[in-house]
Amino acid sequence: WGSYISGWHGGVIHQMEKFVAFTPVQVDTEGPKLYPRVIPAGSRIWAVAVTAPTEEVAGTISSLYIRQFLIQGILIFALIGVAVVIIYYEQRWTEGLRQEVERATIKLRKSEERYRSVVERSPDFIFMVDSQGLILAANTATARAFNMPAIGLKGRSLREFFAPEDADSILNQVHFVFTTNRNVEHKGQMTIRGRTFWLSSHLVPLYGEDGRTVERVLIFARDITDRHRMEEQMARTEKLASLGTLAAGVAHEINNPLGIMLGFCEMLMDRAPKDSKEYEMLRTIERQGLNCKRIVENLMTFARTPAKSGDYADLNQEVKNVLNLVQNTLLTKKVELETHLAPNLPRVRGDSGELQQVFLNLITNAVAAMPEGGKLTVTTRLNPRSGMVEATVADTGTGIPREYVDRIFDPFFTTKKQGEGTGLGLSVSHAIVDKYGGTIRFETRTARDAGGGPTGTTFYVTLPPEVPGTAAQPAQAAN
Ligand SMILES: Nc1ncnc2c1ncn2[C@@H]1O[C@H](COP(=O)(O)OP(=O)(O)OP(=O)(O)O)[C@@H](O)[C@H]1O
Numbered sequence: 001w002g003s004y005i006s007g008w009h010g011g012v013i014h015q016m017e018k019f020v021a022f023t024p025v026q027v028d029t030e031g032p033k034l035y036p037r038v039i040p041a042g043s044r045i046w047a048v049a050v051t052a053p054t055e056e057v058a059g060t061i062s063s064l065y066i067r068q069f070l071i072q073g074i075l076i077f078a079l080i081g082v083a084v085v086i087i088y089y090e091q092r093w094t095e096g097l098r099q100e101v102e103r104a105t106i107k108l109r110k111s112e113e114r115y116r117s118v119v120e121r122s123p124d125f126i127f128m129v130d131s132q133g134l135i136l137a138a139n140t141a142t143a144r145a146f147n148m149p150a151i152g153l154k155g156r157s158l159r160e161f162f163a164p165e166d167a168d169s170i171l172n173q174v175h176f177v178f179t180t181n182r183n184v185e186h187k188g189q190m191t192i193r194g195r196t197f198w199l200s201s202h203l204v205p206l207y208g209e210d211g212r213t214v215e216r217v218l219i220f221a222r223d224i225t226d227r228h229r230m231e232e233q234m235a236r237t238e239k240l241a242s243l244g245t246l247a248a249g250v251a252h253e254i255n256n257p258l259g260i261m262l263g264f265c266e267m268l269m270d271r272a273p274k275d276s277k278e279y280e281m282l283r284t285i286e287r288q289g290l291n292c293k294r295i296v297e298n299l300m301t302f303a304r305t306p307a308k309s310g311d312y313a314d315l316n317q318e319v320k321n322v323l324n325l326v327q328n329t330l331l332t333k334k335v336e337l338e339t340h341l342a343p344n345l346p347r348v349r350g351d352s353g354e355l356q357q358v359f360l361n362l363i364t365n366a367v368a369a370m371p372e373g374g375k376l377t378v379t380t381r382l383n384p385r386s387g388m389v390e391a392t393v394a395d396t397g398t399g400i401p402r403e404y405v406d407r408i409f410d411p412f413f414t415t416k417k418q419g420e421g422t423g424l425g426l427s428v429s430h431a432i433v434d435k436y437g438g439t440i441r442f443e444t445r446t447a448r449d450a451g452g453g454p455t456g457t458t459f460y461v462t463l464p465p466e467v468p469g470t471a472a473q474p475a476q477a478a479n
């Protein structure tokens, strides 16, 4: 190809540069073939030339270029457009996703807070321990019972809070959960920081990431002390009531012959010379007879003679009377006495003699529990919450061993030597307090529970106060 100057093209006459291009054409019998790749030998080849003005060729080429340029431009714009649309939608989608994640996070946080507040506000003790019994987390109720802020509990051992015996028992249960993957249920008395609770507990295994190995143990413990006390009180009342029917009959039958025996004994004693052996024997008979009479009288308390109308007493006065009675015993037994008797206490339901019997029993027991001496604290007060008058008799004695706590109100249960106690003191006291619509309960700590701390027992007696204007009406609690 190449170019030359010519003066004519398609009717236009002036000098113009022309573009000339050659191509070989094979001429054969079958006709001309353009651009044969291999020219066979002996073929005839023509050189065909094409000419056109350079302007025309350039025009055609540039319009081709322009078209291509336009197409490419449109394509690029289309591509950019599509990219922009994609980016736009992707951003919108990302934003939507971000909002959704945010919403889900807030929801999750709220639900977590809700669960946390359920756990936190729960009156039950909820805490988590590892296999060594070290606390991993605890709720407010636990912290309160353990007497330490929840945050400070982390990493501490259960042994620091539970009495040694109770800590052993819990750690055994924790060990059982770790080794068997099973839940454990337990109900019993536990001493936490010196306070005695009745707890109903559930120990639940919490698994690690593999979903199989126990990593920690969740403990839910419900304080059922009040319920347990009520159940105990009811069970005792029932027991005493059924005993009452029997006792009333027996006591009545024995009382008369006993009276006759004592009467004749007294007559014989009048006749016998005071320094004779017979007189001594008769005195022994009389002493033992009087003992029987006391037991029979005590038994008759269970017969539930109805509380009489106008059975009201000044509790402070009854307590003072009993304390006067035992003053000397306290001195000889080296028992220090402390009293806090609330002034202006309302009168309480109860017969004066019977209430004295109750406090004499409690104080005698307290003194007996302090063979080495100690401190006896007697208080009275009006409990503003319950509206009941409350009296406590507390000693610093030996405390009541676990194995006896369920039995001390049982008639004839005693740990005293034969002849020293009949085991009727507490059961009779219970029957009396019960008759007037009151309650009697105790808290105790032995050396085993206390872990080096103070030991002793406190009995709490509550009695309903006199409601002004009702003193003359028949009493109802006995029913
Ligand atoms: N304050 C106390 N401290 C330690 N143990 C106590 C206390 N009060 C009662 N007990 C235990 O409860 C048991 C029963 O007491 P309860 O008053 O019913 O009978 P008792 O004192 O043995 O005999 P009784 O009162 O008939 O003379 C006692 O033997 C004692 O073991």
Ligand SMILES: [Mg+2]
Binding pocket: 361, 364, 365, 421, 424, 425, 426
């Ligand atoms: Mg007693």
